[in-house]
Amino acid sequence: MSAATVMTWSDLESWAATVLTRSGLRDHDAATVAASLMFAESRGIGTHGLIRLSTYVERITAGGINSAATVSIAADLKALTVLDADHAPGASSGMVAVALVIERAREFGVACAVARNANHFGASGYFTNQIADAGLLGLALCNTEPVMCAPSGGSPVLGTNPIAVALPIDRGERPQLDMATTTVSQGKLLVAQQADEAIPLGWAVDPAGRETTSASAGLAGALLPSGGPKGFGLAFAVDAILALGGANVSTDVAPLNGDPGTPQRLGHFFLAIRPDADGTLDDYRRRIMGLVQDIHSSGTPGATVRPLVPGEPELQRERAMNGVLAISGPALQAMESLASAWHVPLPAHAGPGVQPPRF
Amino acid sequence: MSAATVMTWSDLESWAATVLTRSGLRDHDAATVAASLMFAESRGIGTHGLIRLSTYVERITAGGINSAATVSIAADLKALTVLDADHAPGASSGMVAVALVIERAREFGVACAVARNANHFGASGYFTNQIADAGLLGLALCNTEPVMCAPSGGSPVLGTNPIAVALPIDRGERPQLDMATTTVSQGKLLVAQQADEAIPLGWAVDPAGRETTSASAGLAGALLPSGGPKGFGLAFAVDAILALGGANVSTDVAPLNGDPGTPQRLGHFFLAIRPDADGTLDDYRRRIMGLVQDIHSSGTPGATVRPLVPGEPELQRERAMNGVLAISGPALQAMESLASAWHVPLPAHAGPGVQPPRF
Numbered sequence: 001m002s003a004a005t006v007m008t009w010s011d012l013e014s015w016a017a018t019v020l021t022r023s024g025l026r027d028h029d030a031a032t033v034a035a036s037l038m039f040a041e042s043r044g045i046g047t048h049g050l051i052r053l054s055t056y057v058e059r060i061t062a063g064g065i066n067s068a069a070t071v072s073i074a075a076d077l078k079a080l081t082v083l084d085a086d087h088a089p090g091a092s093s094g095m096v097a098v099a100l101v102i103e104r105a106r107e108f109g110v111a112c113a114v115a116r117n118a119n120h121f122g123a124s125g126y127f128t129n130q131i132a133d134a135g136l137l138g139l140a141l142c143n144t145e146p147v148m149c150a151p152s153g154g155s156p157v158l159g160t161n162p163i164a165v166a167l168p169i170d171r172g173e174r175p176q177l178d179m180a181t182t183t184v185s186q187g188k189l190l191v192a193q194q195a196d197e198a199i200p201l202g203w204a205v206d207p208a209g210r211e212t213t214s215a216s217a218g219l220a221g222a223l224l225p226s227g228g229p230k231g232f233g234l235a236f237a238v239d240a241i242l243a244l245g246g247a248n249v250s251t252d253v254a255p256l257n258g259d260p261g262t263p264q265r266l267g268h269f270f271l272a273i274r275p276d277a278d279g280t281l282d283d284y285r286r287r288i289m290g291l292v293q294d295i296h297s298s299g300t301p302g303a304t305v306r307p308l309v310p311g312e313p314e315l316q317r318e319r320a321m322n323g324v325l326a327i328s329g330p331a332l333q334a335m336e337s338l339a340s341a342w343h344v345p346l347p348a349h350a351g352p353g354v355q356p357p358r359f
Numbered sequence: 360m361s362a363a364t365v366m367t368w369s370d371l372e373s374w375a376a377t378v379l380t381r382s383g384l385r386d387h388d389a390a391t392v393a394a395s396l397m398f399a400e401s402r403g404i405g406t407h408g409l410i411r412l413s414t415y416v417e418r419i420t421a422g423g424i425n426s427a428a429t430v431s432i433a434a435d436l437k438a439l440t441v442l443d444a445d446h447a448p449g450a451s452s453g454m455v456a457v458a459l460v461i462e463r464a465r466e467f468g469v470a471c472a473v474a475r476n477a478n479h480f481g482a483s484g485y486f487t488n489q490i491a492d493a494g495l496l497g498l499a500l501c502n503t504e505p506v507m508c509a510p511s512g513g514s515p516v517l518g519t520n521p522i523a524v525a526l527p528i529d530r531g532e533r534p535q536l537d538m539a540t541t542t543v544s545q546g547k548l549l550v551a552q553q554a555d556e557a558i559p560l561g562w563a564v565d566p567a568g569r570e571t572t573s574a575s576a577g578l579a580g581a582l583l584p585s586g587g588p589k590g591f592g593l594a595f596a597v598d599a600i601l602a603l604g605g606a607n608v609s610t611d612v613a614p615l616n617g618d619p620g621t622p623q624r625l626g627h628f629f630l631a632i633r634p635d636a637d638g639t640l641d642d643y644r645r646r647i648m649g650l651v652q653d654i655h656s657s658g659t660p661g662a663t664v665r666p667l668v669p670g671e672p673e674l675q676r677e678r679a680m681n682g683v684l685a686i687s688g689p690a691l692q693a694m695e696s697l698a699s700a701w702h703v704p705l706p707a708h709a710g711p712g713v714q715p716p717r718f
Contacts, residue, residue, distance in 0.1 A: 075637035079438040080468025082637045109439025112469050112632065137603060150657055150666030157650075157657040157666075165596040175599065177592035209659030227585035233536035233669035237524040239650060240534065243643060244496055244634050249650040273471065275603050278434035278441045284602060291516075291598060291608040298509055298516040300568030307509030307516075310592035 004328035011347030012325060013038040015339075016053055022342040023057045024067040029092040033122075036091040040123040041325055044317030045178075047187040048123040050327070054334050055256060056089070056120075057342075062260035065089050065119055071096045074116075074246070079108040082245040083115040087263035090121030094140075097270045098127050102134045105272035114245025115268040118142075120256050124164035125178040131272045132166035132174060135281060139271040140164045141238045143247070145255040145264070148182050149222035151229050153209035156222040159250040159266075160185065161238035166311075168275050169285050175292060176311035181235040182223040189215045189223075242267030324350045363687035370706030371684060372397040374698075375412055381701040382416045383426040388451040392481075395450040399482040400684055403676030404537075406546040407482040409686070413693050414615060415448070415479075416701075421619035424448050424478055430455045433475075433605070438467040441604040442474040446622040449480030453499075456629045457486050461493045464631035473604025474627040477501075479615050483523035484537040490631045491525035491533060494640060498630040499523045500597045502606070504614040504623070507541050508581035510588050512568035515581035518609040518625075519544065520597035525670075527634050528644050534651060535670035540594040541582040548574045548582075601626030683709045 007015075013034045020030035033056065040048035059065040069088030073081055081100055085093035097113040104111030121127070124140040131138025144159030158181075166176040184203050192199045193215035201211050204218025212218050225231030239249040247267025254264045275284040292309050299306045327335065339346045366374075372393045379389035392415065400408035418424040428447030432440055440459055444452035456472040463470030480486070483499040490497025503518030517540075525535040542562050551558050552574035560570050563577025571577050584590030598608040606626025613623045634643040651668050658665045686694065698705045 077468025077633060077636050078466075079470070080633060080636055107437075108467055109436025110469060110471050111438070114636075137600065150654060152662070152664060152666055153659045154657040154662075154666055157654050163593075165592075165599065167599050175595065177596050179589045179592055181589075183586065209662070226589050227542065229669065230538045230540075230585050230590075233524075233538055234522070236534065236650075236654075236669050237536050240496065240524065240526050240647060241632070243646045243650075244632055245636065246638050246642070246646075249646060251650060251653045273600070273603055274436060274439060277436050277439055277473075277604065279605050283605070287602045287605075287608060288599060291595075291602075291610060294610045295509060295516050295595075298513040300512045303511070303513075303568070305511060307511055307513055310588065310595050 004326035005332060005346070006324050006326050006350045007347045008324050008350050009038050009042055010323075011350075012041070012050065015344060015347050016050060018344045019053065019057065019338050019342050020060070022344060024060045025089060026067065029067070029089050032095050033089050033091045036122040036126040039126040039129070042318050042321065043123070043125065043314040044321070045123055045314070047185060050335065051331055052120075052122065054338060055260075057338065058260040059119070060089075064260045064263050066263070069093070071115075079104055079111045081111070081113040083113055085115045085118035085268070087117055087119060090119040090268070091126065093118055094121045094127050094268055094270070095130070097268060098130045101270045101272040102131060102136060105136050105274055109277055110271070110273045112269065112271040114242060114247055116245055116247035116265070117263065118247070118266050118268045119264050120144075120266070121268060123178060124162050125166065125176060127270060128164045128166035128176065128178070129171070129174075131270070132168045132176070133171070134272075135168045136272040136274055137168055138166045141241060141269040143239055143242055143250045143253055143266050145253045145258075146250045147186060147223050148225050148232070148235055149205055149209065151225055151232050153205045153211065154222070155209065157251060158232065158235040158239065159253060160223070161235035161250065163234065163238065167288060168281060169288060173289070173292075174311060174315075175288065175309045181226055181231040181238070183226045183231070184223070186219065186223065189218050193219060241269050245269070363685040364691060364705070365683050365685050365709045366706045367683050367709050368397050368401055369682075370709075371400070371409065374703060374706050375409060377703045378412065378416065378697050378701050379419070381703060383419045384448060385426065388426070388448050391454050392448050392450045395481040395485040398485040398488070401677050401680065402482070402484065402673040403680070404482055404673070406544060409694065410690055411479075411481065413697060414619075416697065417619040418478070419448075423619045423622050425622070428452070430474075438463055438470045440470070440472040442472055444474045444477035444627070446476055446478060449478040449627070450485065452477055453480040453486050453627055453629070454489070456627060457489045460629045460631040461490060461495060464495050464633055468636055469630070469632045471628065471630040473601060473606060475604055475606035475624070476622065477606070477625050477627045478623050479503075479625070480627060482537060483521050484525065484535060486629060487523045487525035487535065487537070488530070488533075490629070491527045491535070492530070493631075494527045495631040495633055496527055497525045500600060500628040502598055502601055502609045502612055502625050504612045504617075505609045506545060506582050507584055507591070507594055508564055508568065510584055510591050512564045512570065513581070514568065516610060517591065517594040517598065518612060519582070520594035520609065522593065522597065526647060527640060528647060532648070532651075533670060533674075534647065534668045540585055540590040540597070542585045542590070543582070545578065545582065548577050552578065597628075600628050604628070
């Protein structure tokens with residue numbers, strides 16, 4: 001097993017952006033996609049980080065991601081905008097939509113945008129945090145190809161359809177939520193499969209639609225919704241909201257890891273709301289931080305771990321990583337392949353003694 | 360055990376409205392509250408139906424519900440409105456907010472309203488269905504007094520904080536979602552307690568914050584969030600959205616079954632979005648009904664039960680009840696007490712041979 005290479009986030013972001021530029025993206029798009037991947041890494045969400053870079057590059061070169069895309073406004077109802085993403089890199093059209101909902105929410109109090117003909121945009125939280133940085137509450141939704149079956153089992157019919165919310169409070173203490181509506185992500189099944197471990201009942205069904213403890217059977221079958229009908233209902237609601245802008249529902253979305261020349265044609269939704277309609281942003285912050293305090297002190301007497309607010313585990317990981325990332329094994333090999341193929345040498349090791357924690 | 364009395368929905372709605380009028384509500388408010396209670400009954404959600412009438416009447420007479428309330432606009436940012444509900448009956452201020460978001464969404468594409476100083480409004484789905492009837496996608500949120508603990512256990516710190524969504528499709532086939540963010544409602548624990556049955560692990564914790572199979576211990580402790588951190592995160596997000604309008608977070612909400620003279624001071628949130636920004640309502644309906652078909656045919660091969668779309672189980676119950684309700688036991692006794700106290704005789708039995716199904 002090769003030793004981990006430790007690189008700084010900023011070096012990795014520059015490196016990823018250069019690879020994306022060489023593979024065909026415009027500089028601005030490449031920078032946006034690289035920033036979204038490193039956002040995920042910095043929060044400890046490796047499933048949405050650099051591991052996606054190979055897939056993105058493959059889709060850019062094959063045409064599934066349109067490197068010459070023009071994101072356009074298909075309909076404009078003041079506080080509601082419908083965008084045609086023209087198969088742009090997901091993070092790029094996402095940032096166009098984010099800028100729009102920030103501007104419109106300032107004018108109308110609330111604003112939303114639905115984008116159709118969109119591609120995978122990485123971690124939803126990247127976009128909600130941009131909205132929150134602008135002093136607004138941000139919400140983001142998207143769909144994926146079908147991977148979730150109904151609570152009673154069967155074939156996959158809805159995507160992981162995540163829901164993300166971020167609050168307009170300083171990043172250093174910002175509560176936020178970014179959750180798939182499945183019980184667990186496919187990533188957890190992949191990890192169990194590689195380790196040859198059983199998965200708990202309630203995670204997945206096999207191809208015949210029966211609950212399974214086999215990770216391989218679950219990957220061939222479907223993921224179960226979180227909380228049964230509740231997660232299924234939320235995933236359905238995400239599709240229903242995306243369809244308001246003419247976006248495809250999950251069953252019409254092309255898979256991220258399918259033919260790289262086929263655009264995914266999925267949907268994005270972004271919402272921004274002003275927190276200062278009747279009171280200041282400070283008033284809002286005070287109310288929320290009071291609730292955060294109450295949650296911190298709500299734990300079982302004598303317990304050593306205090307209850308955390310949504311987003312706090314990721315914030316703790318971000319602090320612990322302190323600007324560097326350790327990469328090893330297949331992830332490092334994939335990056336070395338990209339470095340070689342696109343003639344962009346990997347960043348230098350961050351230095352002896354720099355050792356980020358493992359999660 | 361006394362036999363069930365079978366009454367028509369319309370007779371029951373008139374009866375409830377008359378009781379509410381006699382106890383002090385204005386005619387219009389009484390009709391609105393009665394309609395919201397009977398909506399819940401008609402969908403088979405008895406926990407939010409006539410069983411609440413005694414509590415409402417008690418709160419009206421004690422002043423916790425303000426029978427002379429004036430709902431006012433505290434802030435108006437065009438597509439975002441903040442309302443002060445003035446402790447009106449929850450359903451009444453809810454309908455003021457619903458009318459407002461319908462009107463504003465038609466003008467701006469999307470609109471939302473947050474109400475503070477609000478009271479319990481019954482089933483969230485009552486309001487989302489009004490918005491959907493107007494041809495818009497409707498979403499409703501509210502909070503309650505703390506009943507949910509953090510995923511790791513402890514004392515209650517968030518409400519059941521439900522999420523409801525209804526689609527602008529004919530009521531006879533309308534997909535919709537109305538879910539608490541707890542694993543189950545307190546009502547399920549009450550039923551288990553009365554039947555002296557154990558509850559599954561994952562529903563609740565005891566007062567010391569440990570998972571329990573005792574319904575009594577769970578009722579004295581706290582409900583667990585659905586899907587652990589996911590349900591907790593959603594409930595937190597509901598509070599965060601309500602706080603945008605200056606509404607109290609869960610920890611500052613007075614309990615529905617506490618002192619009837621104390622207003623609950625909870626928050627409501629309503630959102631309406633146009634489905635016809637770029638395409639017709641028929642286009643939207645076609646996309647959604649295609650997904651509904653796909654879900655119906657996604658079941659396990661050979662299974663006798665087909666997967667249902669969110670809202671379909673309630674629709675099936677509504678059809679099966681066919682306009683009448685069977686009431687017996689403590690629920691009937693509570694209604695007989697109200698009938699006697701307010702001199703409003705119960706409706707006549709719907710007739711021999713009329714027997715609705717039991718759920």
